[in-house]
Amino acid sequence: MIHLxxxxxxxxxxxEIRGQLLDLIELVSIKIDVSYILEELEEIExxxxxxxxxxxxxxxxxxxxxxxxxxxxxxxxxxxxPDKKAQSLIKTIESWIKQIINLY
Numbered sequence: 001m002i003h004l005x006x007x008x009x010x011x012x013x014x015x016e017i018r019g020q021l022l023d024l025i026e027l028v029s030i031k032i033d034v035s036y037i038l039e040e041l042e043e044i045e046x047x048x049x050x051x052x053x054x055x056x057x058x059x060x061x062x063x064x065x066x067x068x069x070x071x072x073x074x075x076x077x078x079x080x081x082p083d084k085k086a087q088s089l090i091k092t093i094e095s096w097i098k099q100i101i102n103l104y
Contacts, residue, residue, distance in 0.1 A: 035077035
């Protein structure tokens with residue numbers, strides 16, 4: 001019973017993370033400000049930590065990207081990502097979507 005319960009929890013968490021990542025791709029595409037992107041990345045990082053019981057390092061990768069973005073834009077968090085940086089972030093998020101499938 002406990003195993004089935006945990007599996008359902010992981011399934012729910014997996015769907016939440018995937019949905020958030022897909023939403024984040026859309027938000028980056030429509031030019032949402034960096035501060036909002038950072039908030040979303042922080043929440044996604046936390047959820048991935050809960051899902052990643054084998055500690056694959058995916059949460060650490062999300063954290064590295066979040067910190068890198070913060071350090072680059074900390075003086076102007078209301079700015080939008082330039083197109084090239086936005087496309088790079090979208091590709092990174094797409095790779096995370098593929099990686100979380102392996103966690104589940």
